[in-house]
Amino acid sequence: GEEVPLCPRCSLPVGEFAYQGREGKQACVHTECMAQVLTQDAQREEDARIRRENIKKEKNRREYDIGWRVESVPKSAPLAERMGCSPAPQGLCCLVLDDASRTVKVAATSEPSAAVNLEYLLLALKVRKTASREPLFSLDPVDPQNLEKTPQKKVYEPSWLAGTSVGDVMFQADYFLKELALGEYDMPVVGMLSVFDWSEMKDKDKSWAGREWFVVKKAEIRMSEDNALIPHVKMGVEAREQVVTKKGLEDAPVTLPHHPLKKFADAFTRNFDLIAERKSVVFHLRELAKASIMAKYLIDSKARLDPTWYKLADEIVKSTEPEPYPQIPQLWNMRGNSRIKLKEGRLVDMVTGGQSNLQAIYGGVEFGLDRFELAQRHALQGQKPSVPGVQLAQSGRPMFMPQRFQLGQRPEMPQGVDLNLDKFSLSTEERFAGRLPPCSGDADSLEGRTLLGKAFLQSLQQKSFAGVKAEDQSLLLNVYGVPQCDRAEEGDAFIPPDPNLEYITKVRNLVGEEKTLRERRKQRFSDKTFAVTNPGLDFPRSWTPRFQVEMEGRVSHTAPTKFGLKKLEVDEAFQRGLLENVLPSAAPEFNQVTEDGIVFRIYKIGSLEVRTTQEVDGPEAIVVVFSSGAAAWEAKAVESEDALGRERLVKCKVYVEAMEQESQPHLAKDARTGCNFYIVLETEKKNRIVTEALSAGSLSWVQNPHSLEDRNSLAKLLFTVDCKEGVYARDVQQLQRTL
Ligand SMILES: [Zn+2]
Known part of the structure; x- marks a missing residue:
């Protein structure tokens, strides 16, 4: 009969209605196939746009000195000597209080929680002394009337912080927070979502301006048996929306529980300590907060400080180069998305949109320590610990601090203390049932000679911490040995985790939540209902395609061979055959990576569908094999009329x-x-x-x-x-x- 034209895209015959294809005037393309063409076009354009913008952003980062560099952390050793601790400790420094004379001296320590960065401390003391406050940073629009285009200016309180190490860590941490909020990076914690992700899922079309602030949630000074002062801090991120009032733009706390800014801030706060352990810039912001708490305590408690300390601070500020880039370009992000609608075999609509209403995320660092009464320190008094604190000297092990990991639960630090601390008013003295063991020493002591960071990172690299229990080893590897962690770059200056039980318990719980999610992802992925067009909330948001085809009011969530998938029980030999001979030369149809570097792949080989995962440094492993069989419903002839x-x-x-x-x-x-x-x-x-x-x-x-x-x-x-x-x-x- 009549010659039926075939669609050049799928080689199936074309019906009464077709679109002219890209292949030429004669080409007749199905509506469905045309929708695919348009989707791919849109995706390609979006990819190209993102590439162009990334180049521009990279250029901005280089031009304006944006991005955290570990070298900008000031070294304590040279200052320690000038502050009266000679010879200078090679490792960490702490402050020890002399109760009788109310004087404070610098000493060596191997206790990370007691460690203080001396330059941060001196600058924070100067801020406290001269301005009765703590350092503050905020990135503000230069022209609040034109939020979309205006550059941002760096605002420091007091202004002489510009260009100092303290100013730098606040700016870099704030910028990192903003980039993370805008979804510029992979999240530091498995399963976390950016402000962008939340906004995309909730109020896509709502436009708003907001801020994310680093804040101090809790601050106190504790003391060890040998009078070392231990600054204790809890930090978080707070969301504040910018609302237009008669006086201009003003900050108001975001209270709506589902507001994207608040969702992100809450998740960041919950995971703060894990993020600080993994991200160098957040870790050092917390070190600055610790130094600021120490400064406030020293001044409020009227400790007698050596006047040379203030002179040193003046010297540091005087020798500071002026801030080279007081203004930086606006950070932006945009995501294209579109949905092509098909109805009755026709393309009826193509809804495209760029989500650009999130351009205005400002923010800053505001410690707000004045809320905390620090003069009355929290003395940790009580019974003698039944386990001696830090007996580092006898063992020949690498001397990084988590010696106490192997001691397990320290009876002198009751679990659960932490839970109540938030409610403590700092004006009343709290007494703990336990007391921190001695942790200071002079430069010749083991504390003074140990390079904790070096030994710790060596163990991390070898994936083996000598003398540490297996479960603690796995905890350390799960915190630091993951792709989201950049702390290894700190080298010798690396500060190991605070080994105190309340802190380690918190980090352990957060890592445990990640593990649960990781398992849930694998389970979800091995199920035949897992759809590449809609992986679901357990997976990174970027896995969900932003360009979709909607047929008859319904977005197809089915992958082509899903139709009638049957799980195959395959033996080891078959799996080995696939892994060694078939998969290496096959191109996966689906290939995505999670935040923690696990690759999920789906291969289609004939009528087989093979799903695999591959962990960092691990071999590819088969999760499940399906065969795409006949239609799920058997077609059968029906005789009787009904x-x-x-x-x-x-x-x-x-x-x-x-x-x-x-x-x-x-x-x-x-x-x-x-x-x-x-x-x-x-x-x-x-x-x-x-x-x-x-x-x-x-x-x-x-x-x-x-x-x-x-x-x-x-x-x-x-x-x-x-x-x-x-x-x-x-x-x-x-x-x-x-x-
Ligand atoms: Zn076709």
């Missing part, structure tokens, strides 16, 4: 689908095109009947098959015919019998 037969027919649709010979042997095969036609009849009561030719020569008659949408989403609609008045389902059935 109620449906009395329903009037409204529409008749003809579909064509590609056919795999082996997989659907019961259907008649069109020898010429390798495809199968089927007809969907719609009745006035929205019932649907599918009929098609079977290989045996008979015709099938199936009512309301449950996976019809899935089948249609993979097929091409060729014709739609409105039925004449007075045609009933049974008429068609009778006609079929006569064929």
